Each structure stands twice: as structure tokens, then as C-alpha cells.
Amino acid sequence: MADVSHEWSEEVERVVAGLLGGERSSTLHDLADEAGLDESWVERYWQLMGLPPSSPDATEYTREDAQALADLHELEVRENLDARTIASLVRSVGHSTERLSWWHFEALVDHVVRQQGLLDPDARRAVIRAMDRLAPVLERQLVHAWRRQTTALVTRMAEEFGDAAQDTASLRSGRDLPLPRAVGFADIVAFTRMTATMAPDDLANFIQAFETRARDIVTANGGRVVKTIGDALLFIADDVVTGARVALGLAKATEDELGVPGIAGRPVRVSLVWGRVLARFGDVFGPSVNLASRLTDQAEPSTVLLDEVTAHRLASNPHFALTTLEPREVPGLGTLTPVRLDFARD
Structure with missing residues (x-):
């Protein structure tokens, strides 16, 4: 039984490395150093993402994590974004992708149950094994959908608010x-x-x-x-x-x-x-x-x-x-x- 558990742990780690784009080799302190940020900023980021905090000695992070944090901080500085805005942007990504990944996973479990006749626990293990193989296509779909949805939003807002002659008196007064x-x-x-x-x-x-x-x-x-x-x-x-x-x-x-x-x-x-x-x-x-x-x-x-x-x-x-x-x-x-x-x- 112990051998089976060890084999499963190794298999899961292989899947995780595929999803993260590399091995988890950095602690939270290392991650902050690599991204050039304070540890408190990094801790707040993970909290806003809705992800559980790691213990100080745990090697949970990758170079891609450091790059993502550095990119966000660079945007914060360049655009002079305040803490409230950064918090809203990060929380929106965390909340939306948590629900999205859950939705994707459960849809795949349902597919395996129906197509292969497996019981639910066996179907979940099968989907876990397949996630690093499926992830690249799903990731590209996410980026593509975000671009199309944002384009549609920008287009609607441009049509609605493109007329500079709009009456904004009530908005300036704070009444509406x-x-x-x-x-x-x-x-x-x-x-x-x-x-x-x-x-x-x-x-x-x-x-x-x-x-x-x-x-x-x-x-x-x-x-x-x-x-x-x-x-x-x-x-x-x-x-x-x-x-x-x-x-x-x-x-x-x-x-x-x-x-x-x-x-x-x-x-x-x-x-x-x-x-x-x-x-x-x-x-x-x-x-x-x-x-x-x-x-x-x-x-x-x-x-x-x-x-x-x-x-x-x-x-x-x-x-x-x-x-x-x-x-x-x-x-x-x-x-x-x-x-x-x-x-x-x-």
C-alpha cells in the first residue's frame, strides 16, 4: 500500500510540474527575492488569489511564479495603481480562475464517468493524470476568450460613452x-x-x-x-x-x-x-x-x-x-x- 501511495505521489508531482511549467524549487522568501518584492507584498498576493499560504520552509514556488509577480508589480508602478485597484485585479483573477478550473475539472470527470463507465473516484484520478496533457489547450482557450470578451466590452463601452456631450452633471454630484x-x-x-x-x-x-x-x-x-x-x-x-x-x-x-x-x-x-x-x-x-x-x-x-x-x-x-x-x-x-x-x- 505504501508503494502505491508513493507512486501516486510521484505521478501527481509530475502533473503539477507540468501545470506549473517547472519544478517547485523556491520558498516564499526565495520567491520574494527572485521577484524583487517584499515578502509582505508576496504574501498579500497569494491571499488575494485565494490560495492557501505555505509554511516558510516549503518549496512551493517556481520561476514562473516570480515572473508573474514581477510583471504585476511593474504594472502597478508604471500605471500608478493603488492598493485597492491591485487587490481588485488580483482577487478577480483568483476568484474567476478558481471557479473556472473547478468547472473544467468537473466537466471532465463527468465525461470520463459517462464515456468510460468509471465510478466517480476512479474518474477523478483519471482526470488528474490527464490534466497536464489537457492544460495547454484549455489555457489557450482562456486567453482567447479573455481577449474576445474584453474586445466586446471595450466596443460596447466605446459606443455608449464615446459622445463627449453626454450629460454628466448628476454623476458629478454623486447622486446617480x-x-x-x-x-x-x-x-x-x-x-x-x-x-x-x-x-x-x-x-x-x-x-x-x-x-x-x-x-x-x-x-x-x-x-x-x-x-x-x-x-x-x-x-x-x-x-x-x-x-x-x-x-x-x-x-x-x-x-x-x-x-x-x-x-x-x-x-x-x-x-x-x-x-x-x-x-x-x-x-x-x-x-x-x-x-x-x-x-x-x-x-x-x-x-x-x-x-x-x-x-x-x-x-x-x-x-x-x-x-x-x-x-x-x-x-x-x-x-x-x-x-x-x-x-x-x-
Whole structure:
């Protein structure tokens, strides 16, 4: 048994060396020296990355680690970035890549289980053995995706903020959040009841099918998914008409289109609110986000609810029909008068 454990340790170390681009030969002190940085700066970096600290004598680091730290510090000095900005940049990379690597790993485990008929523990060992072989392609995909997503973001922002004549008086006064956006939620009806008795494989397939197909609907209608939260999906759009099309696309999707079996009729309820938001940490914040979340709770299956302000912005559009509903008390928000959104009949 000891021999098997030793062989496995050697195999894992081979995989790790492949992933890191070389042997782990430096302590934290060595790493700081190689990067030309204070140890406290280096320790803070690893903390922000969400990686566990190493003991002082452990040889955990490589020359690539030192180069990455030196590059970041050079950027910090050249661009005069303050500690808050550096912390946000490093934390964003750590948080995103932690989730991404986990997602990749679990997708590969699922593939091995299905294709090779292995039990989950055996599939995980198989994926570990393969990771250094798979990593170069996945790494290139990550860099390519970052470039394309950043290009799309820069293009959108250039179109929105390229006009120097924009009225920025309210922003200068500090009264308004910076970004006007349509914000909405799509919530699976009866999610807890449906998933309570599902086997693990069925639950995984259910969640993956919903998230994938819902994202496709949002993207096809011109919106963007911010995140999924359990049984709900948060999306945004740059204008209220696009937001309305996204919301109705989700609400009117069938069980088959969304991959949500077991519900008579359409499986989601949706909200949409126009307002200003603050974008931070890959997320959006503001009163309109909170209002959209509460409106979703008030919606019936297959319907979209708006607040009155958002409904007013769509009132003159001939492609949409609006129905004002009875006022109701909503905990934390007081009395609301929801407006149901539909496509106009031809």
C-alpha cells in the first residue's frame, strides 16, 4: 500500500510540474527575492488569489511564479495603481480562475464517468493524470476568450460613452449610479419540489440544461448573463427594449427549450427593471437589482413583471402590450403596482 501511495505521489508531482511549467524549487522568501518584492507584498498576493499560504520552509514556488509577480508589480508602478485597484485585479483573477478550473475539472470527470463507465473516484484520478496533457489547450482557450470578451466590452463601452456631450452633471454630484441598464431575473418555478428527489446525475443534467439554454436565449436576444444564483438567473441589457425581448424570450420558452421537465406550461417567471446600477466584481448592484428580485417573486409562471417606471419607457412601443395589475404590499419595498409585459398581438 505504501508503494502505491508513493507512486501516486510521484505521478501527481509530475502533473503539477507540468501545470506549473517547472519544478517547485523556491520558498516564499526565495520567491520574494527572485521577484524583487517584499515578502509582505508576496504574501498579500497569494491571499488575494485565494490560495492557501505555505509554511516558510516549503518549496512551493517556481520561476514562473516570480515572473508573474514581477510583471504585476511593474504594472502597478508604471500605471500608478493603488492598493485597492491591485487587490481588485488580483482577487478577480483568483476568484474567476478558481471557479473556472473547478468547472473544467468537473466537466471532465463527468465525461470520463459517462464515456468510460468509471465510478466517480476512479474518474477523478483519471482526470488528474490527464490534466497536464489537457492544460495547454484549455489555457489557450482562456486567453482567447479573455481577449474576445474584453474586445466586446471595450466596443460596447466605446459606443455608449464615446459622445463627449453626454450629460454628466448628476454623476458629478454623486447622486446617480453610473450605468443605466435593464436588469432582470428569471426564476425556475417550483425548483425545490422538482429537485428534492433527483439523483445526483439527474440534478447535474437539470442544472446544466437550464443554465446553458437560458444563457442562449439571453444572448440571442441581445442581453448578457451576469450570474446564476441557485434556481435564478440575473441578466442585463443596455437598453430597455432589448431587456424586454430578453425577458419575454425567457418567459415564453417551453419546457423543452429551457431543459426544465416536469412543469405543466412554461417553467420560469421573470422580472425586468430599468435603472442605474453600479458594476463591480463581475456583478451589478443598486435599487433596481433589488426591485427586480422582489418582482420575480410576485410573477406568475410564464409572465414578466415590470415596475411602473420601466413600463412607462415601453408604453409607446407598438411591439409590446402592458397590463397594470392590482397594487400589492411587498416586504421591504412597500406598495408596488406591477405591470405585466407581453408581446403585442398582430
